[in-house]
Structure formats: C-alpha cells, structure tokens
Amino acid sequence: MDALLAGLRAVAESTRLRLLAILAGGELTVSEITRVMHQSQPRVSRHLKLLCDAGLLERSREGAWAFYRVARSSHGGGLAAALLELLPEDDAGLARDRERLALVRSERAERAAAYFRENAERWDSIRDLHVGETAVEQAMLEAAGAGELPVLGDLVDLGTGTGRVLELFSPRVGRGTGIDSSREMLNVARANLGARGIVNCQVRLGDLYDVPMESGCADVVTLHHVLHFLDDPAAAIREGARLLRPRGRLLVVDFAPHALDFLRTEHAHRRLGLADEEMESWCKSAGLATCEVRHLESTGANSHETLTVSLWTATR
Numbered sequence: 001m002d003a004l005l006a007g008l009r010a011v012a013e014s015t016r017l018r019l020l021a022i023l024a025g026g027e028l029t030v031s032e033i034t035r036v037m038h039q040s041q042p043r044v045s046r047h048l049k050l051l052c053d054a055g056l057l058e059r060s061r062e063g064a065w066a067f068y069r070v071a072r073s074s075h076g077g078g079l080a081a082a083l084l085e086l087l088p089e090d091d092a093g094l095a096r097d098r099e100r101l102a103l104v105r106s107e108r109a110e111r112a113a114a115y116f117r118e119n120a121e122r123w124d125s126i127r128d129l130h131v132g133e134t135a136v137e138q139a140m141l142e143a144a145g146a147g148e149l150p151v152l153g154d155l156v157d158l159g160t161g162t163g164r165v166l167e168l169f170s171p172r173v174g175r176g177t178g179i180d181s182s183r184e185m186l187n188v189a190r191a192n193l194g195a196r197g198i199v200n201c202q203v204r205l206g207d208l209y210d211v212p213m214e215s216g217c218a219d220v221v222t223l224h225h226v227l228h229f230l231d232d233p234a235a236a237i238r239e240g241a242r243l244l245r246p247r248g249r250l251l252v253v254d255f256a257p258h259a260l261d262f263l264r265t266e267h268a269h270r271r272l273g274l275a276d277e278e279m280e281s282w283c284k285s286a287g288l289a290t291c292e293v294r295h296l297e298s299t300g301a302n303s304h305e306t307l308t309v310s311l312w313t314a315t316r
Contacts, residue, residue: 003055007079010054015039016047017087020070021094022101023057024084026232027069032108036100056080064261108231135296136253136309137168143251143294143313144220146172153219155201156243158208158236159226163189166201173220176201179211209235211243218243223252228263228271234282241286244316250288252279256295256308279312288314 011017015037022028022036034044048068051057055076060067070084071077087094144152152173157165160178162185169176170193180186180203189203206212208223209232221240227233240250257273264272276293283291291314297307 003075004079007054007056007076010050010056011079011083013047014093015043016051017083018094018097019044019047019051020056020080020084021087022097023068023070025101027060027067028104029065029067032104033068035104036097038100065264105231133164136311139294139296139311140165140168140222140224140251140253141172143292143311144169144172144249153245154217155220155222156211156213156218156240157222157224158211158240159223159229160189160203161185161224161226163192163201163203165222165224166193166203167196167198169220169222170196170198170201174200177213178203179206179208179213181205181207209239211239213243215242216245219245219248221248221250223250223254225253225255227252227254227274228269230270233271233274234285237279237282238286241283241288241314241316244288246316248316250283250312250314250316252310252312252314254310256310258307260307273308274310276310276312279310283312283314286314288316290315 011020018037019033022033028036030041030045030048033048034041037044048057048059052059052068056071056079057068057076058071060069070080141147146152146169152169155166155169155173155176157163157169157176157178160166160180161182163178166176166178166189178186178189178201180189183205186203186205193201193203204212208226221243223236223240227236230236237250237252240252244250255273257275259272261272263269279293280291291312293313294311296309296311
C-alpha cells in the first residue's frame with residue numbers, strides 16, 4: 001500500500017504525467033527530454049528524480065550520458081503502465097509533446113544516417129579499428145552451426161551495412177538477404193557482393209524495426225554491430241525473432257559495456273555496449289528459448305583502449 005501511495009503522489013502533477021507519456025515510447029537523455037518538454041534542465045531533472053524514486057522510471061548511466069525510461073518491472077512498472085492506459089489520446093498538450101518528440105527522434109536518426117553516408121566506403125576499416133573481425137566471424141560461423149550442417153538455410157542480416165556478413169555466410173546458406181535503411185550502405189554492399197561474384201545473396205532497403213519480409217522466413221538472423229546505434233534494441237531483437245523459423249538461431253554481435261565516450265561523439269554510437277543481462281531479458285521477451293554468450297577481447301586503435309566483443313546466440 002505504501003509503495004502504491006508513493007507512486008500516486010509522485011505522478012500527481014501534470015509535468016510528471018507528461019514525462020511518463022514521453023518516455024513510454026522509448027528511452028531518452030535529459031537534454032532530449034528538455035527539448036520535448038520546453039523546460040529547464042534543473043526542473044526536468046527534479047521531476048525525473050521523483051519518478052525514479054517512486055519506481056515509475058528507471059535511470060541508467062552510460063559514460064557522460066544518462067538515459068531514462070518507463071520502469072519495465074517491479075510494482076512501479078505496473079503502476080506506470082496502468083496510468084499510461086488512462087491518459088487521453090486527444091489531449092492537446094500531449095499531442096504537442098508527441099510532435100516535438102518526433103522531431104527529436106527524426107534529428108537523431110538523421111545524425112546517424114549522416115554518419116553512415118559519410119563513412120559508407122570506409123565503414124569496414126573503421127570497424128577494424130576497434131574489433132578483431134577474423135575471430136568474431138569465425139565465432140559467428142560456429143554459433144550458427146556451420147560445422148554441423150552442410151547448408152544453414154536462409155539468412156537475414158539486419159543492418160547489413162557493407163554486406164560483410166552476407167559475404168561471410170554466402171558459401172554456407174541457400175539464400176541470404178541483407179536489410180538496411182541507408183541507400184549509400186546498400187550501394188556499397190551491392191558493389192561488394194558483385195565484385196565477389198556472390199549470386200545467392202541480395203540486399204534490400206528496409207526498416208529493421210519493421211522488416212518487409214514474412215514471419216518465419218529465416219533459419220539464421222544476424223545483427224552485427226548494429227544494436228549500439230539503435231534507440232530501441234529490444235524492438236530489433238523482437239523483429240529478428242519474428243523472422244525465425246522454429247529452431248532458428250539469432251546471432252547478435254556487439255560490444256560489452258565500456259566507457260569509451262569517443263565512440264559516441266565521433267562514431268554516433270547511441271549506447272556504450274550492451275550487458276548480458278539485458279540481452280537475455282530481451283531475447284526471453286521476444287520468445288526465444290535460450291541465450292548463450294561468448295566474449296572475445298579486442299584491442300582498439302590505441303594500445304590502452306580495450307573492448308570486449310560479445311556474441312549472443314538465441315534459439316527459437
């Protein structure tokens with residue numbers, strides 16, 4: 001009863017109800033929230049703290065940034081969900097917040113797209129600065145079962161970029177499809193596949209949150225160094241799981257949690273790595289039965305910078 005009363009007291013204010021509504025659509029930083037709310041950072045931070053203390057919001061810090069989102073578990077998460085159901089869809093103030101939120105997200109997406117456009121031709125070399133790709137690619141083949149089956153079936157590579165994963169798996173799959181939202185990256189991928197004479201793989205323009213393919217169409221789905229760019233990694237995991245056939249495998253390669261802020265400021269990384277616990281939770285929520293992880297150490301461009309690369313394998 002005390003927890004319920006504390007939550008109700010915390011949310012009994014128009015600004016804090018607006019915050020709940022804004023954060024229901026995904027996590028945001030304080031600076032992004034202030035733009036949506038048109039309020040000062042100290043005031044917004046004070047409201048955020050009250051909601052976090054009441055268990056209605058969760059806060060996570062990544063380097064110099066802090067992300068806020070609606071609580072997903074605990075009593076506070078249930079109360080937040082119930083309150084969100086009661087908010088009026090036609091409220092003019094909430095409608096304005098949604099418009100400003102759409103603008104913030106659009107600008108964020110454009111920054112990421114601009115990064116890809118600027119780096120499309122040298123994307124593989126940038127990735128090599130941080131990750132030992134040879135070891136990672138061998139681990140991916142093993143996790144997919146390349147040594148167990150003569151042909152792995154159909155592969156879908158979400159966020160295919162230069163098409164490197166398609167190149168890697170092309171001798172071992174019947175058909176491969178790469179999905180990416182960047183036309184520049186798709187141009188590079190098509191050129192790479194053509195130069196290597198790969199005819200069983202193709203790339204398509206698409207949103208990896210809403211892939212233009214039918215459910216249950218793939219035996220293997222890959223997300224290779226994609227999730228750290230995304231606003232909603234859990235949604236990408238759900239979409240990957242949707243594409244899998246029974247006993248199909250989802251392979252996710254990304255960085256373990258780290259504190260290298262320059263990857264965010266210089267390379268548009270949204271997240272500084274992903275934790276095993278949250279990946280396991282996302283996979284479970286997506287209906288995947290198992291989630292195994294393998295960690296590989298890599299040395300970055302400078303000798304003092306070390307990143308751990310994680311390979312998560314989940315099975316439908």
